[in-house]
Amino acid sequence: MAFEPPQRLVRALGETQRNGADGAEGTGGACDWLDKLPVLAQHAVDLRELTVERVQAPGGRSSLVVLVRQADGTPTVLKLAPERARPESERAALAHWGGRGAVQLLNPGDAQGVLLLERLHPDLSVRSLPEAKALLEAAGTLRRLWVEPPAGQLFETVAERTGRQAEAMRASASGDAEVVALVDAALAAREELLAGPPEERLLHGTFRQSKVLAGERMPWLAVGPDPVVGECAFDLARLVRDRVEDLIASPSGSTTTRRRVKRLAESLDLDQERLRGWTLFRAVESGVRARRVGRAQDAELLLEFAGWL
Secondary structure, three states, rough: OOOOOOOOHHHHHHHHHOOOOOOOOOHHHHHHHHHHHHHHHHHHHHOOEEEEEEOOOOOOOOOOOEEEEOOOOEEEEEEEEOOOOOHHHHHHHHHOOOOOOOOEEEOOOOOOOOOEEEOEEEEEEEHHOOOOHHHHHHHHHHHHHHHHHOOOOOEEEHHHHHHHHHHHHHOOOOHHHHHHHHHHHHHHHHHHHHHOOOOEEEEEEEEEHHHEEEEOOOOOOEOOOOOOOHHHHHHHHHHHHHHHHHHHOOOOOOEEEEEEEEHHHHHOOOOOHHHHHHHHHHHHHHHHHHOOOOOHHHHHHHHHHHOOO
């Protein structure tokens, strides 16, 4: 079959190529990888003797996900990602979790950039649940992932990742006093948080409701990590702003946000102020990045949300 990449992936890699969206290294080859993707995908399928069902669409923003079956008929998922998406870091984290709270990795020693994963229900995420239930299930899934990092495995740290992001934020925050003030507040919060971090754990890195899919082995399992080592509040911070468009549309959005910070922190035994600080930093960073790549509506929502914190 023809492996046509979903438009969401094409747009996202185009943004990355033009803007170095999160300050990550290795962005220059993103579009080269996209050009080679049909050949890479066909080779990966042929080498593993897989039968293709379909390309998952709209799919993710950093990888091609293909629903396949192994030679014995077992339904699985083939995932291909460029180097900038850090697929080998994802492989190492999934292998370390061993299916506990996360999708099971089926090819731990395979070729770079190619992951073979257990099949979950790709169109059924925890986001389909009512909001309160979704947050509860997502938080419970996340807790299972917070384990000691594997010995000798060099994952990126929260300090390193947010350091790159901070540089990009400083470079982009100009010409708008309100945005500059939010960036200054976010950077100050980061400095304070890094000055005295709690015990470090292996974190998912990009956790949110849409990253938790229904499974057969367990009701809910996390997918698509961009793992990082650091404090747990950093990981939970992205979950705080889930369904941000609904929060912004609500007359009580700011109150709901502060209540959500409190409840999530208490449910996972985390410091509320540290969760608030990382939520501020991550919301401002995402808002400034969206602004930089021309997603004006996303930027407006995220920066208004950040202003409530």
